Amino acid sequence: MADLRALLTDLGYTDVKTVLNSGNAVVTGRKADPTKQAAAIEAAITDKLGLDVRCLVLTTEHVRTIVDGHPFAEIADNGSRMMAHILAATPDAALLAEHDPVALDPDRAQLGDRVLYQWCPDGVLDAPQIATFAEKKLGVAVTARNWNTLTKLADLL
Known part of the structure; x- marks a missing residue:
């Protein structure tokens, strides 16, 4: 670091x-x-x-929009199981209509502004892999952060 x-x-x-x-x-x-x-x-x-890594840069406004838009705040009681899958770009509307990642986990996932929110009460590994699906089907890079990490970042802004 x-x-x-x-x-x-x-x-x-x-x-x-x-x-x-x-x-x-x-x-x-x-x-x-x-x-x-x-x-x-x-x-x-x-x-x-000497490392080959993908980077996403988010503005302060976008981070705050993601945090403020938390759709599962009433039920997500464990920050390590609440995920924000951040999209590098806005997905093409036609592709999104054809391949909606939220449909993989309709009761626990929601699309926001370049973010897929996902509440994973049984653990992240047991949840449908909406980020992988979004990358493959929508052609946008996705990076995921759990809510604990995302709010730590937001607190530093």
Whole structure:
């Protein structure tokens, strides 16, 4: 995580904070296209750290929208079993109509603004794999965070 903090600082970001040992970081930086920022960070990680990883950059507003939009707050009583599957892009409407990932877990999943919420009361491993389905069928990159991690990130904003 120290290497990641140094790399992000070298790219011009300030107030770099990492969360856990999972590659999550909160930074202050330029008002630039998050997709372009993610590509630049991915390239720097490959170049300087020799790792090939996918990055998603979320704005403060998007993180807060995800947290504020929590559709299962009334029932999700374990943050490690509440998932936010964050989509790198808005899925194509026609593909979404044809391959709705929520249909895999209709009582416990809901689509939000570039996020699939999923309450997994029996554990994440026993829940339908809506993120894998979304990546494959909708053609968008997905990264998942449990609610504990997501709210830690939000608290740092």
